Amino acid sequence: MTKGRILARLGLGFVVVMCGAFIGWxxxxxxxxxxxxxxxxxxxxxxxxxxxxxxxxxxxxxxxxxxxxxxxxxxxxxxxxxxxxxxxxxxxxxxxxxxxxxxxxxDPDFRPARFDNPRRPSNPNPYFPLGIGKHWEYRSATQVNTVDVVNETKRIAGVDCIVFRDLVFEDGLIHEATDDWYVPAKDGSVWYFGEEVKDFETFKGDNPLRPELVSIDGSFKAGRDGDKPGIIALASPKVGDVYLEEFSLGNAEDVTEILSTTYSYGHDPVLDEGVPGVLAQRFCAGNCVVTKNYSLLEPGLFARKYYARGIGTILEVENTGEVVQLVNCNFDRRCANLPTP
The missing domain is CATH 1.10.287 (Helix Hairpins)
Structure with a gap:
């Protein structure tokens, strides 16, 4: 999920730790x-x-x-x-x-034999649930972002991926619509095989005022035009691991660094910055994963993302000051009555 949505921007470039020999240079x-x-x-x-x-x-x-x-x-x-x-x-x-x-x-090895059936993974990743029907809602000061695991798969380079439908709204109108394609690997990591991005804009003076498709920038697909898959969630993350999420040169080049695997609120002022305490205390009992996300296409920008076990992404704090936080989900009682921005 990315591109002004829950996912973050800025990057350091290429991967340092890509699950050892599973990825490889x-x-x-x-x-x-x-x-x-x-x-x-x-x-x-x-x-x-x-x-x-x-x-x-x-x-x-x-x-x-x-x-x-x-x-x-x-x-x-x-x-x-x-x-x-x-x-x-x-x-x-x-x-x-x-x-x-x-x-x-x-040049990662993404032969189909390395991956699981996305509908029934043998080694599901607790920090990136893939179950069909799961729904998340996020909010920032200006946007509403819904993410749904839909009952669809997409075969890419011989690998069946599950489809996440990611929608961003501003003032009740669609702003971004993205299909993300994820697949679980047999080692428990989750790979990102691409996304179809649609950016919309409205124009003052139009009647009727309707969002118009203005860009598909950021769209990529493993195996097309030199694009290659990355990892969206490691099987066993360790502080200092750095891995590539997207590889579409000049178009989508996001990477992630693991900052913590034991986060809880009130113990690290740097990681607490911008974090709503009530949200973190609800989900993070010393076992949240915190990452730093970057894109080579936007030097100087980055975001911290917070992942809760059994839930997935609960928060994004950008270095611009914007905060995007989980306000609801449909599969865990901890999502009831969450605070809003």
Whole structure:
């Protein structure tokens, strides 16, 4: 789940610990594959700036009024400068990650034999329930986010994934609609094989006022256009583990670091920051997992996510100050009468 929803952004790059040999790195460590990838993506980012600038200039050329045309060109120049800074920021983050995480290729083995039937996993992960019919509702100051495990599967690269339907609403109108595709591995980890993202927007003055599809950015699918699956939940997380959630270069590159596997409220001021005490005390009796999530595409942003045993995600605290918290679920009595933002 991601993209302005419950899932968080910003990343360090490539995985450090990917369940040992189950994931694995390929290629000799003498090859600077990570740095080569970072440099190549910087070239791609710069090329994209030139392409966008040419289209933007063409738009400005077709504005008749001189003052408005000049404003258009000035705005275009400002946006180019901002885009260049973003490209450099992404590149710097990737290079820093390469220095910490190594230069190996990311090429996980996702043969079907490694995975379970998603409807009846033999080794279910207690921190990421997959049961059909489960429902979660989250709220922030401005949005309502519902997540449902629907009675559907999707076969991707020979692997059957369960479908999570993730909807975000603002002012009662749909803002994001996403299908996430997850599958349990036989070792107890849960893998993320992709997502179909639809972003909607409404426009003042429209009549009737209806959300319009404006973007599918962030959509990815293992086996398509070089995309590869990642892990959404480790079988046996340990503090310091870092693993890749998404691998769709230049499009979706999220990673997670394990910060705690024994969280309870009131023992760590850093992890308590922004956490509603009543919520944490309801779910975290020294056994909540706390992660830090990042995306290479948004340098400087991150979020802490809190997972409760038997429930899954209960809270996201972003470094922007936004808090997204669980307010209801349909399968556990602990979800009754939860506080709201």
């Amino acid at each position: 390929s290629g000799a460590q003498t090859g600077a594959y990570c740095t080569q990838t970072a440099d190549t993506l910087l070239d791609a980012c710069k090329a994209g700036i030139l392409d966008d600038a040419a289209v933007g200039k063409a738009v400005c050329i077709n504005i008749t009024e001189p003052k408005a045309r000049t404003t258009c060109l000035d705005d275009l120049a400002d946006s180019q400068d901002e885009a260049k800074r973003l490209c450099e920021g992404q590149h710097d983050t990737r290079l820093a990650a390469c220095g910490v995480l190594g230069e190996g290729r990311y």
